[in-house]
Amino acid sequence: MSVTIETSATSLLRFATAGSVDDGKSTLVGRLLHDSKSVLTDQLEAVEHASRKRGQETPDLALLTDGLRAEREQGITIDVAYRYFATARRRFILADTPGHVQYTRNMVTGASTAELAVVLVDARNGVVEQTRRHAAVAALLRVPHVVLAVNKMDLVEYAEPVFAAIAKEFTAYAASLGVTDVVAVPISALAGDNVVEPSAHMDWYGGPTLLEHLETVPVGSDPSEQPARFPVQYVIRPQSGGPDMEKWRDYRGYAGQLASGVLRVGDAVTVLPSGHTTTVAGIDALGVETDIAWAPQSVTVRLAEDIDISRGDLISAGATPVPTKDVEATVCHLSDRPLHVGAKVLLKHTTRTVRALVKEISYRIDIDTLEQRSAPEGLAVNEIGHVVLRTAEPLALDSYTDNRRTGSFLLIDPADGTTLTAGMAGEAFDTVRTDADGEDWV
Known part of the structure; x- marks a missing residue:
């Protein structure tokens, strides 16, 4: 539909x-x-x-x-x-x-x-x-x-x-x-x-x-054509008393913005990175129950089973990404401080932030010719290249080619919170190689 x-x-x-x-x-x-x-x-x-x-x-x-x-x-x-x-x-x-x-x-x-x-x-x-x-x-x-x-x-x-x-x-x-x-x-x-x-x-x-x-010009796309991706931003468990407390006593909802796709009551979903499966028991939009939600709506999702879910988890329906600690990505370096192999950073993906290590800078891309060049000094500001990262916890990333929202991430300086690099998981486009060119800390 x-x-x-x-x-x-x-x-x-x-x-x-x-x-x-x-x-x-x-x-x-x-x-x-x-x-x-x-x-x-x-x-x-x-x-x-x-x-x-x-x-x-x-x-x-x-x-x-x-x-x-x-x-x-x-x-x-x-x-x-x-x-x-x-x-x-x-x-x-x-x-x-x-x-x-x-x-x-x-x-x-x-x-x-x-x-x-x-x-x-x-x-x-x-x-x-x-x-x-x-x-x-x-x-x-x-x-x-x-x-x-x-x-x-x-x-x-x-x-x-x-x-x-x-x-x-x-x-x-x-x-x-x-x-x-x-x-x-x-x-x-x-x-x-x-x-x-x-x-x-x-x-x-x-x-x-x-x-x-x-x-x-046509804008957007039919959300039904993309798998549902719902990053959990906040877990809602009412604690205060009141005349309606009985109604909310067993309420557990997961609030966030649907990044892509459509969610319906009754849909089978997988919670990542844990891999637990369940079904959607209810959807609340602006305090009103609804049977369906689509990107980019902000809603609260209720599940049929009590599962240990917290901020940063991803509720997924349809084709499900495989959580991994090894991330290959095309990145654009945004900071005046160069990005070096061995750098310890924070990786922010949707609502999830994990520690990460820059294991390899495979090459930088000459943006004028799309040729691959070696990057022995790392990536300087404005440079675009290919990197390999190792994260402390598994991430459920889609390929950026398939999903711009859940295939993108940021690298952040853990010392001062400065945004260092914007990343796109997977290869963004083919380049031509023209010249030849760390240890897990988590």
Whole structure:
């Protein structure tokens, strides 16, 4: 049985923008917000005032997203800027990510939860190194949909051959990464061509505007197609007295957010990592009993048998992952402190945190060519590579390719709680090996 979560009029699309420096990402985001009537009057007045102080006659729409003082002074995006806006057809959460190489980790952060990535290209420069890097990151993170926005078409006289050549080159490169859903749109963020309104200068283009595509692209998936994964966040056992205490005397519920799939009363489930099996006796959503729950609902699940379950355990239905202490993963290192072999870290997977040891750094990935390179010095900030970890307790990880929620994890510094590395269990995509290249402490 299929489960319909939302209608197209109320669905939510999370998407990220990426591209090289000065390709116009922040201007594009500002144009989207402005032309979709998603900018408050006082915000627009502040941008107009700031623009006039710079001697600009028209509002600099990039200021709607570049909120850090350093960003405004340098005219670049540094941090990920999240913006919420809505149209009559859909709601959006947008992550405007930086274009500089040294902020690749920020692009990883913004794209990690995105269902669509908008990769901008300056029509004058075409596909450049950073364009390929961001396409590779989108492929690595398994972003389902990619839009190639060929920007600044006004500066190439809206020439169709320029757009066609860039679209052909990018689509071929994306296909080599395994990205097959690529839609190319010629735009001018500064002038507003094909962003929200169709362009009068490009009658040769018969496709949708950028906003039209964002409003109509399929989002999410049928939760019935994925196995159910329910990480336990909290065990509910009412202890206080009162007139209804008799009703709650034997109540034991497991609260959390369904990471994927569908749970129904009567379903056979396995509790991991213990491996105990039982059935779902009841589901409570917002204090009301229901027969069914689907991702990403937050509910309380009651089981038919009393089993020793605590925070961090995983209630699983359908195909069940095999708990393991040996984890192989593709990782993006986020910290300025390098990640070395032998490092003792904490591994956070869903609601479970365990000690772990970095046993091996097999290689780092040259994100420009996807070639494998040796990593004798470990992984530096922004570098992506393959690691082998050994954990103190078994973890029930899915492959990231199969499940982005339960196939991802974080490595944390046990001394100060700093997030070090973002990991994706299993191979994210095939790479080409070009050069050759600890003991369990738990």
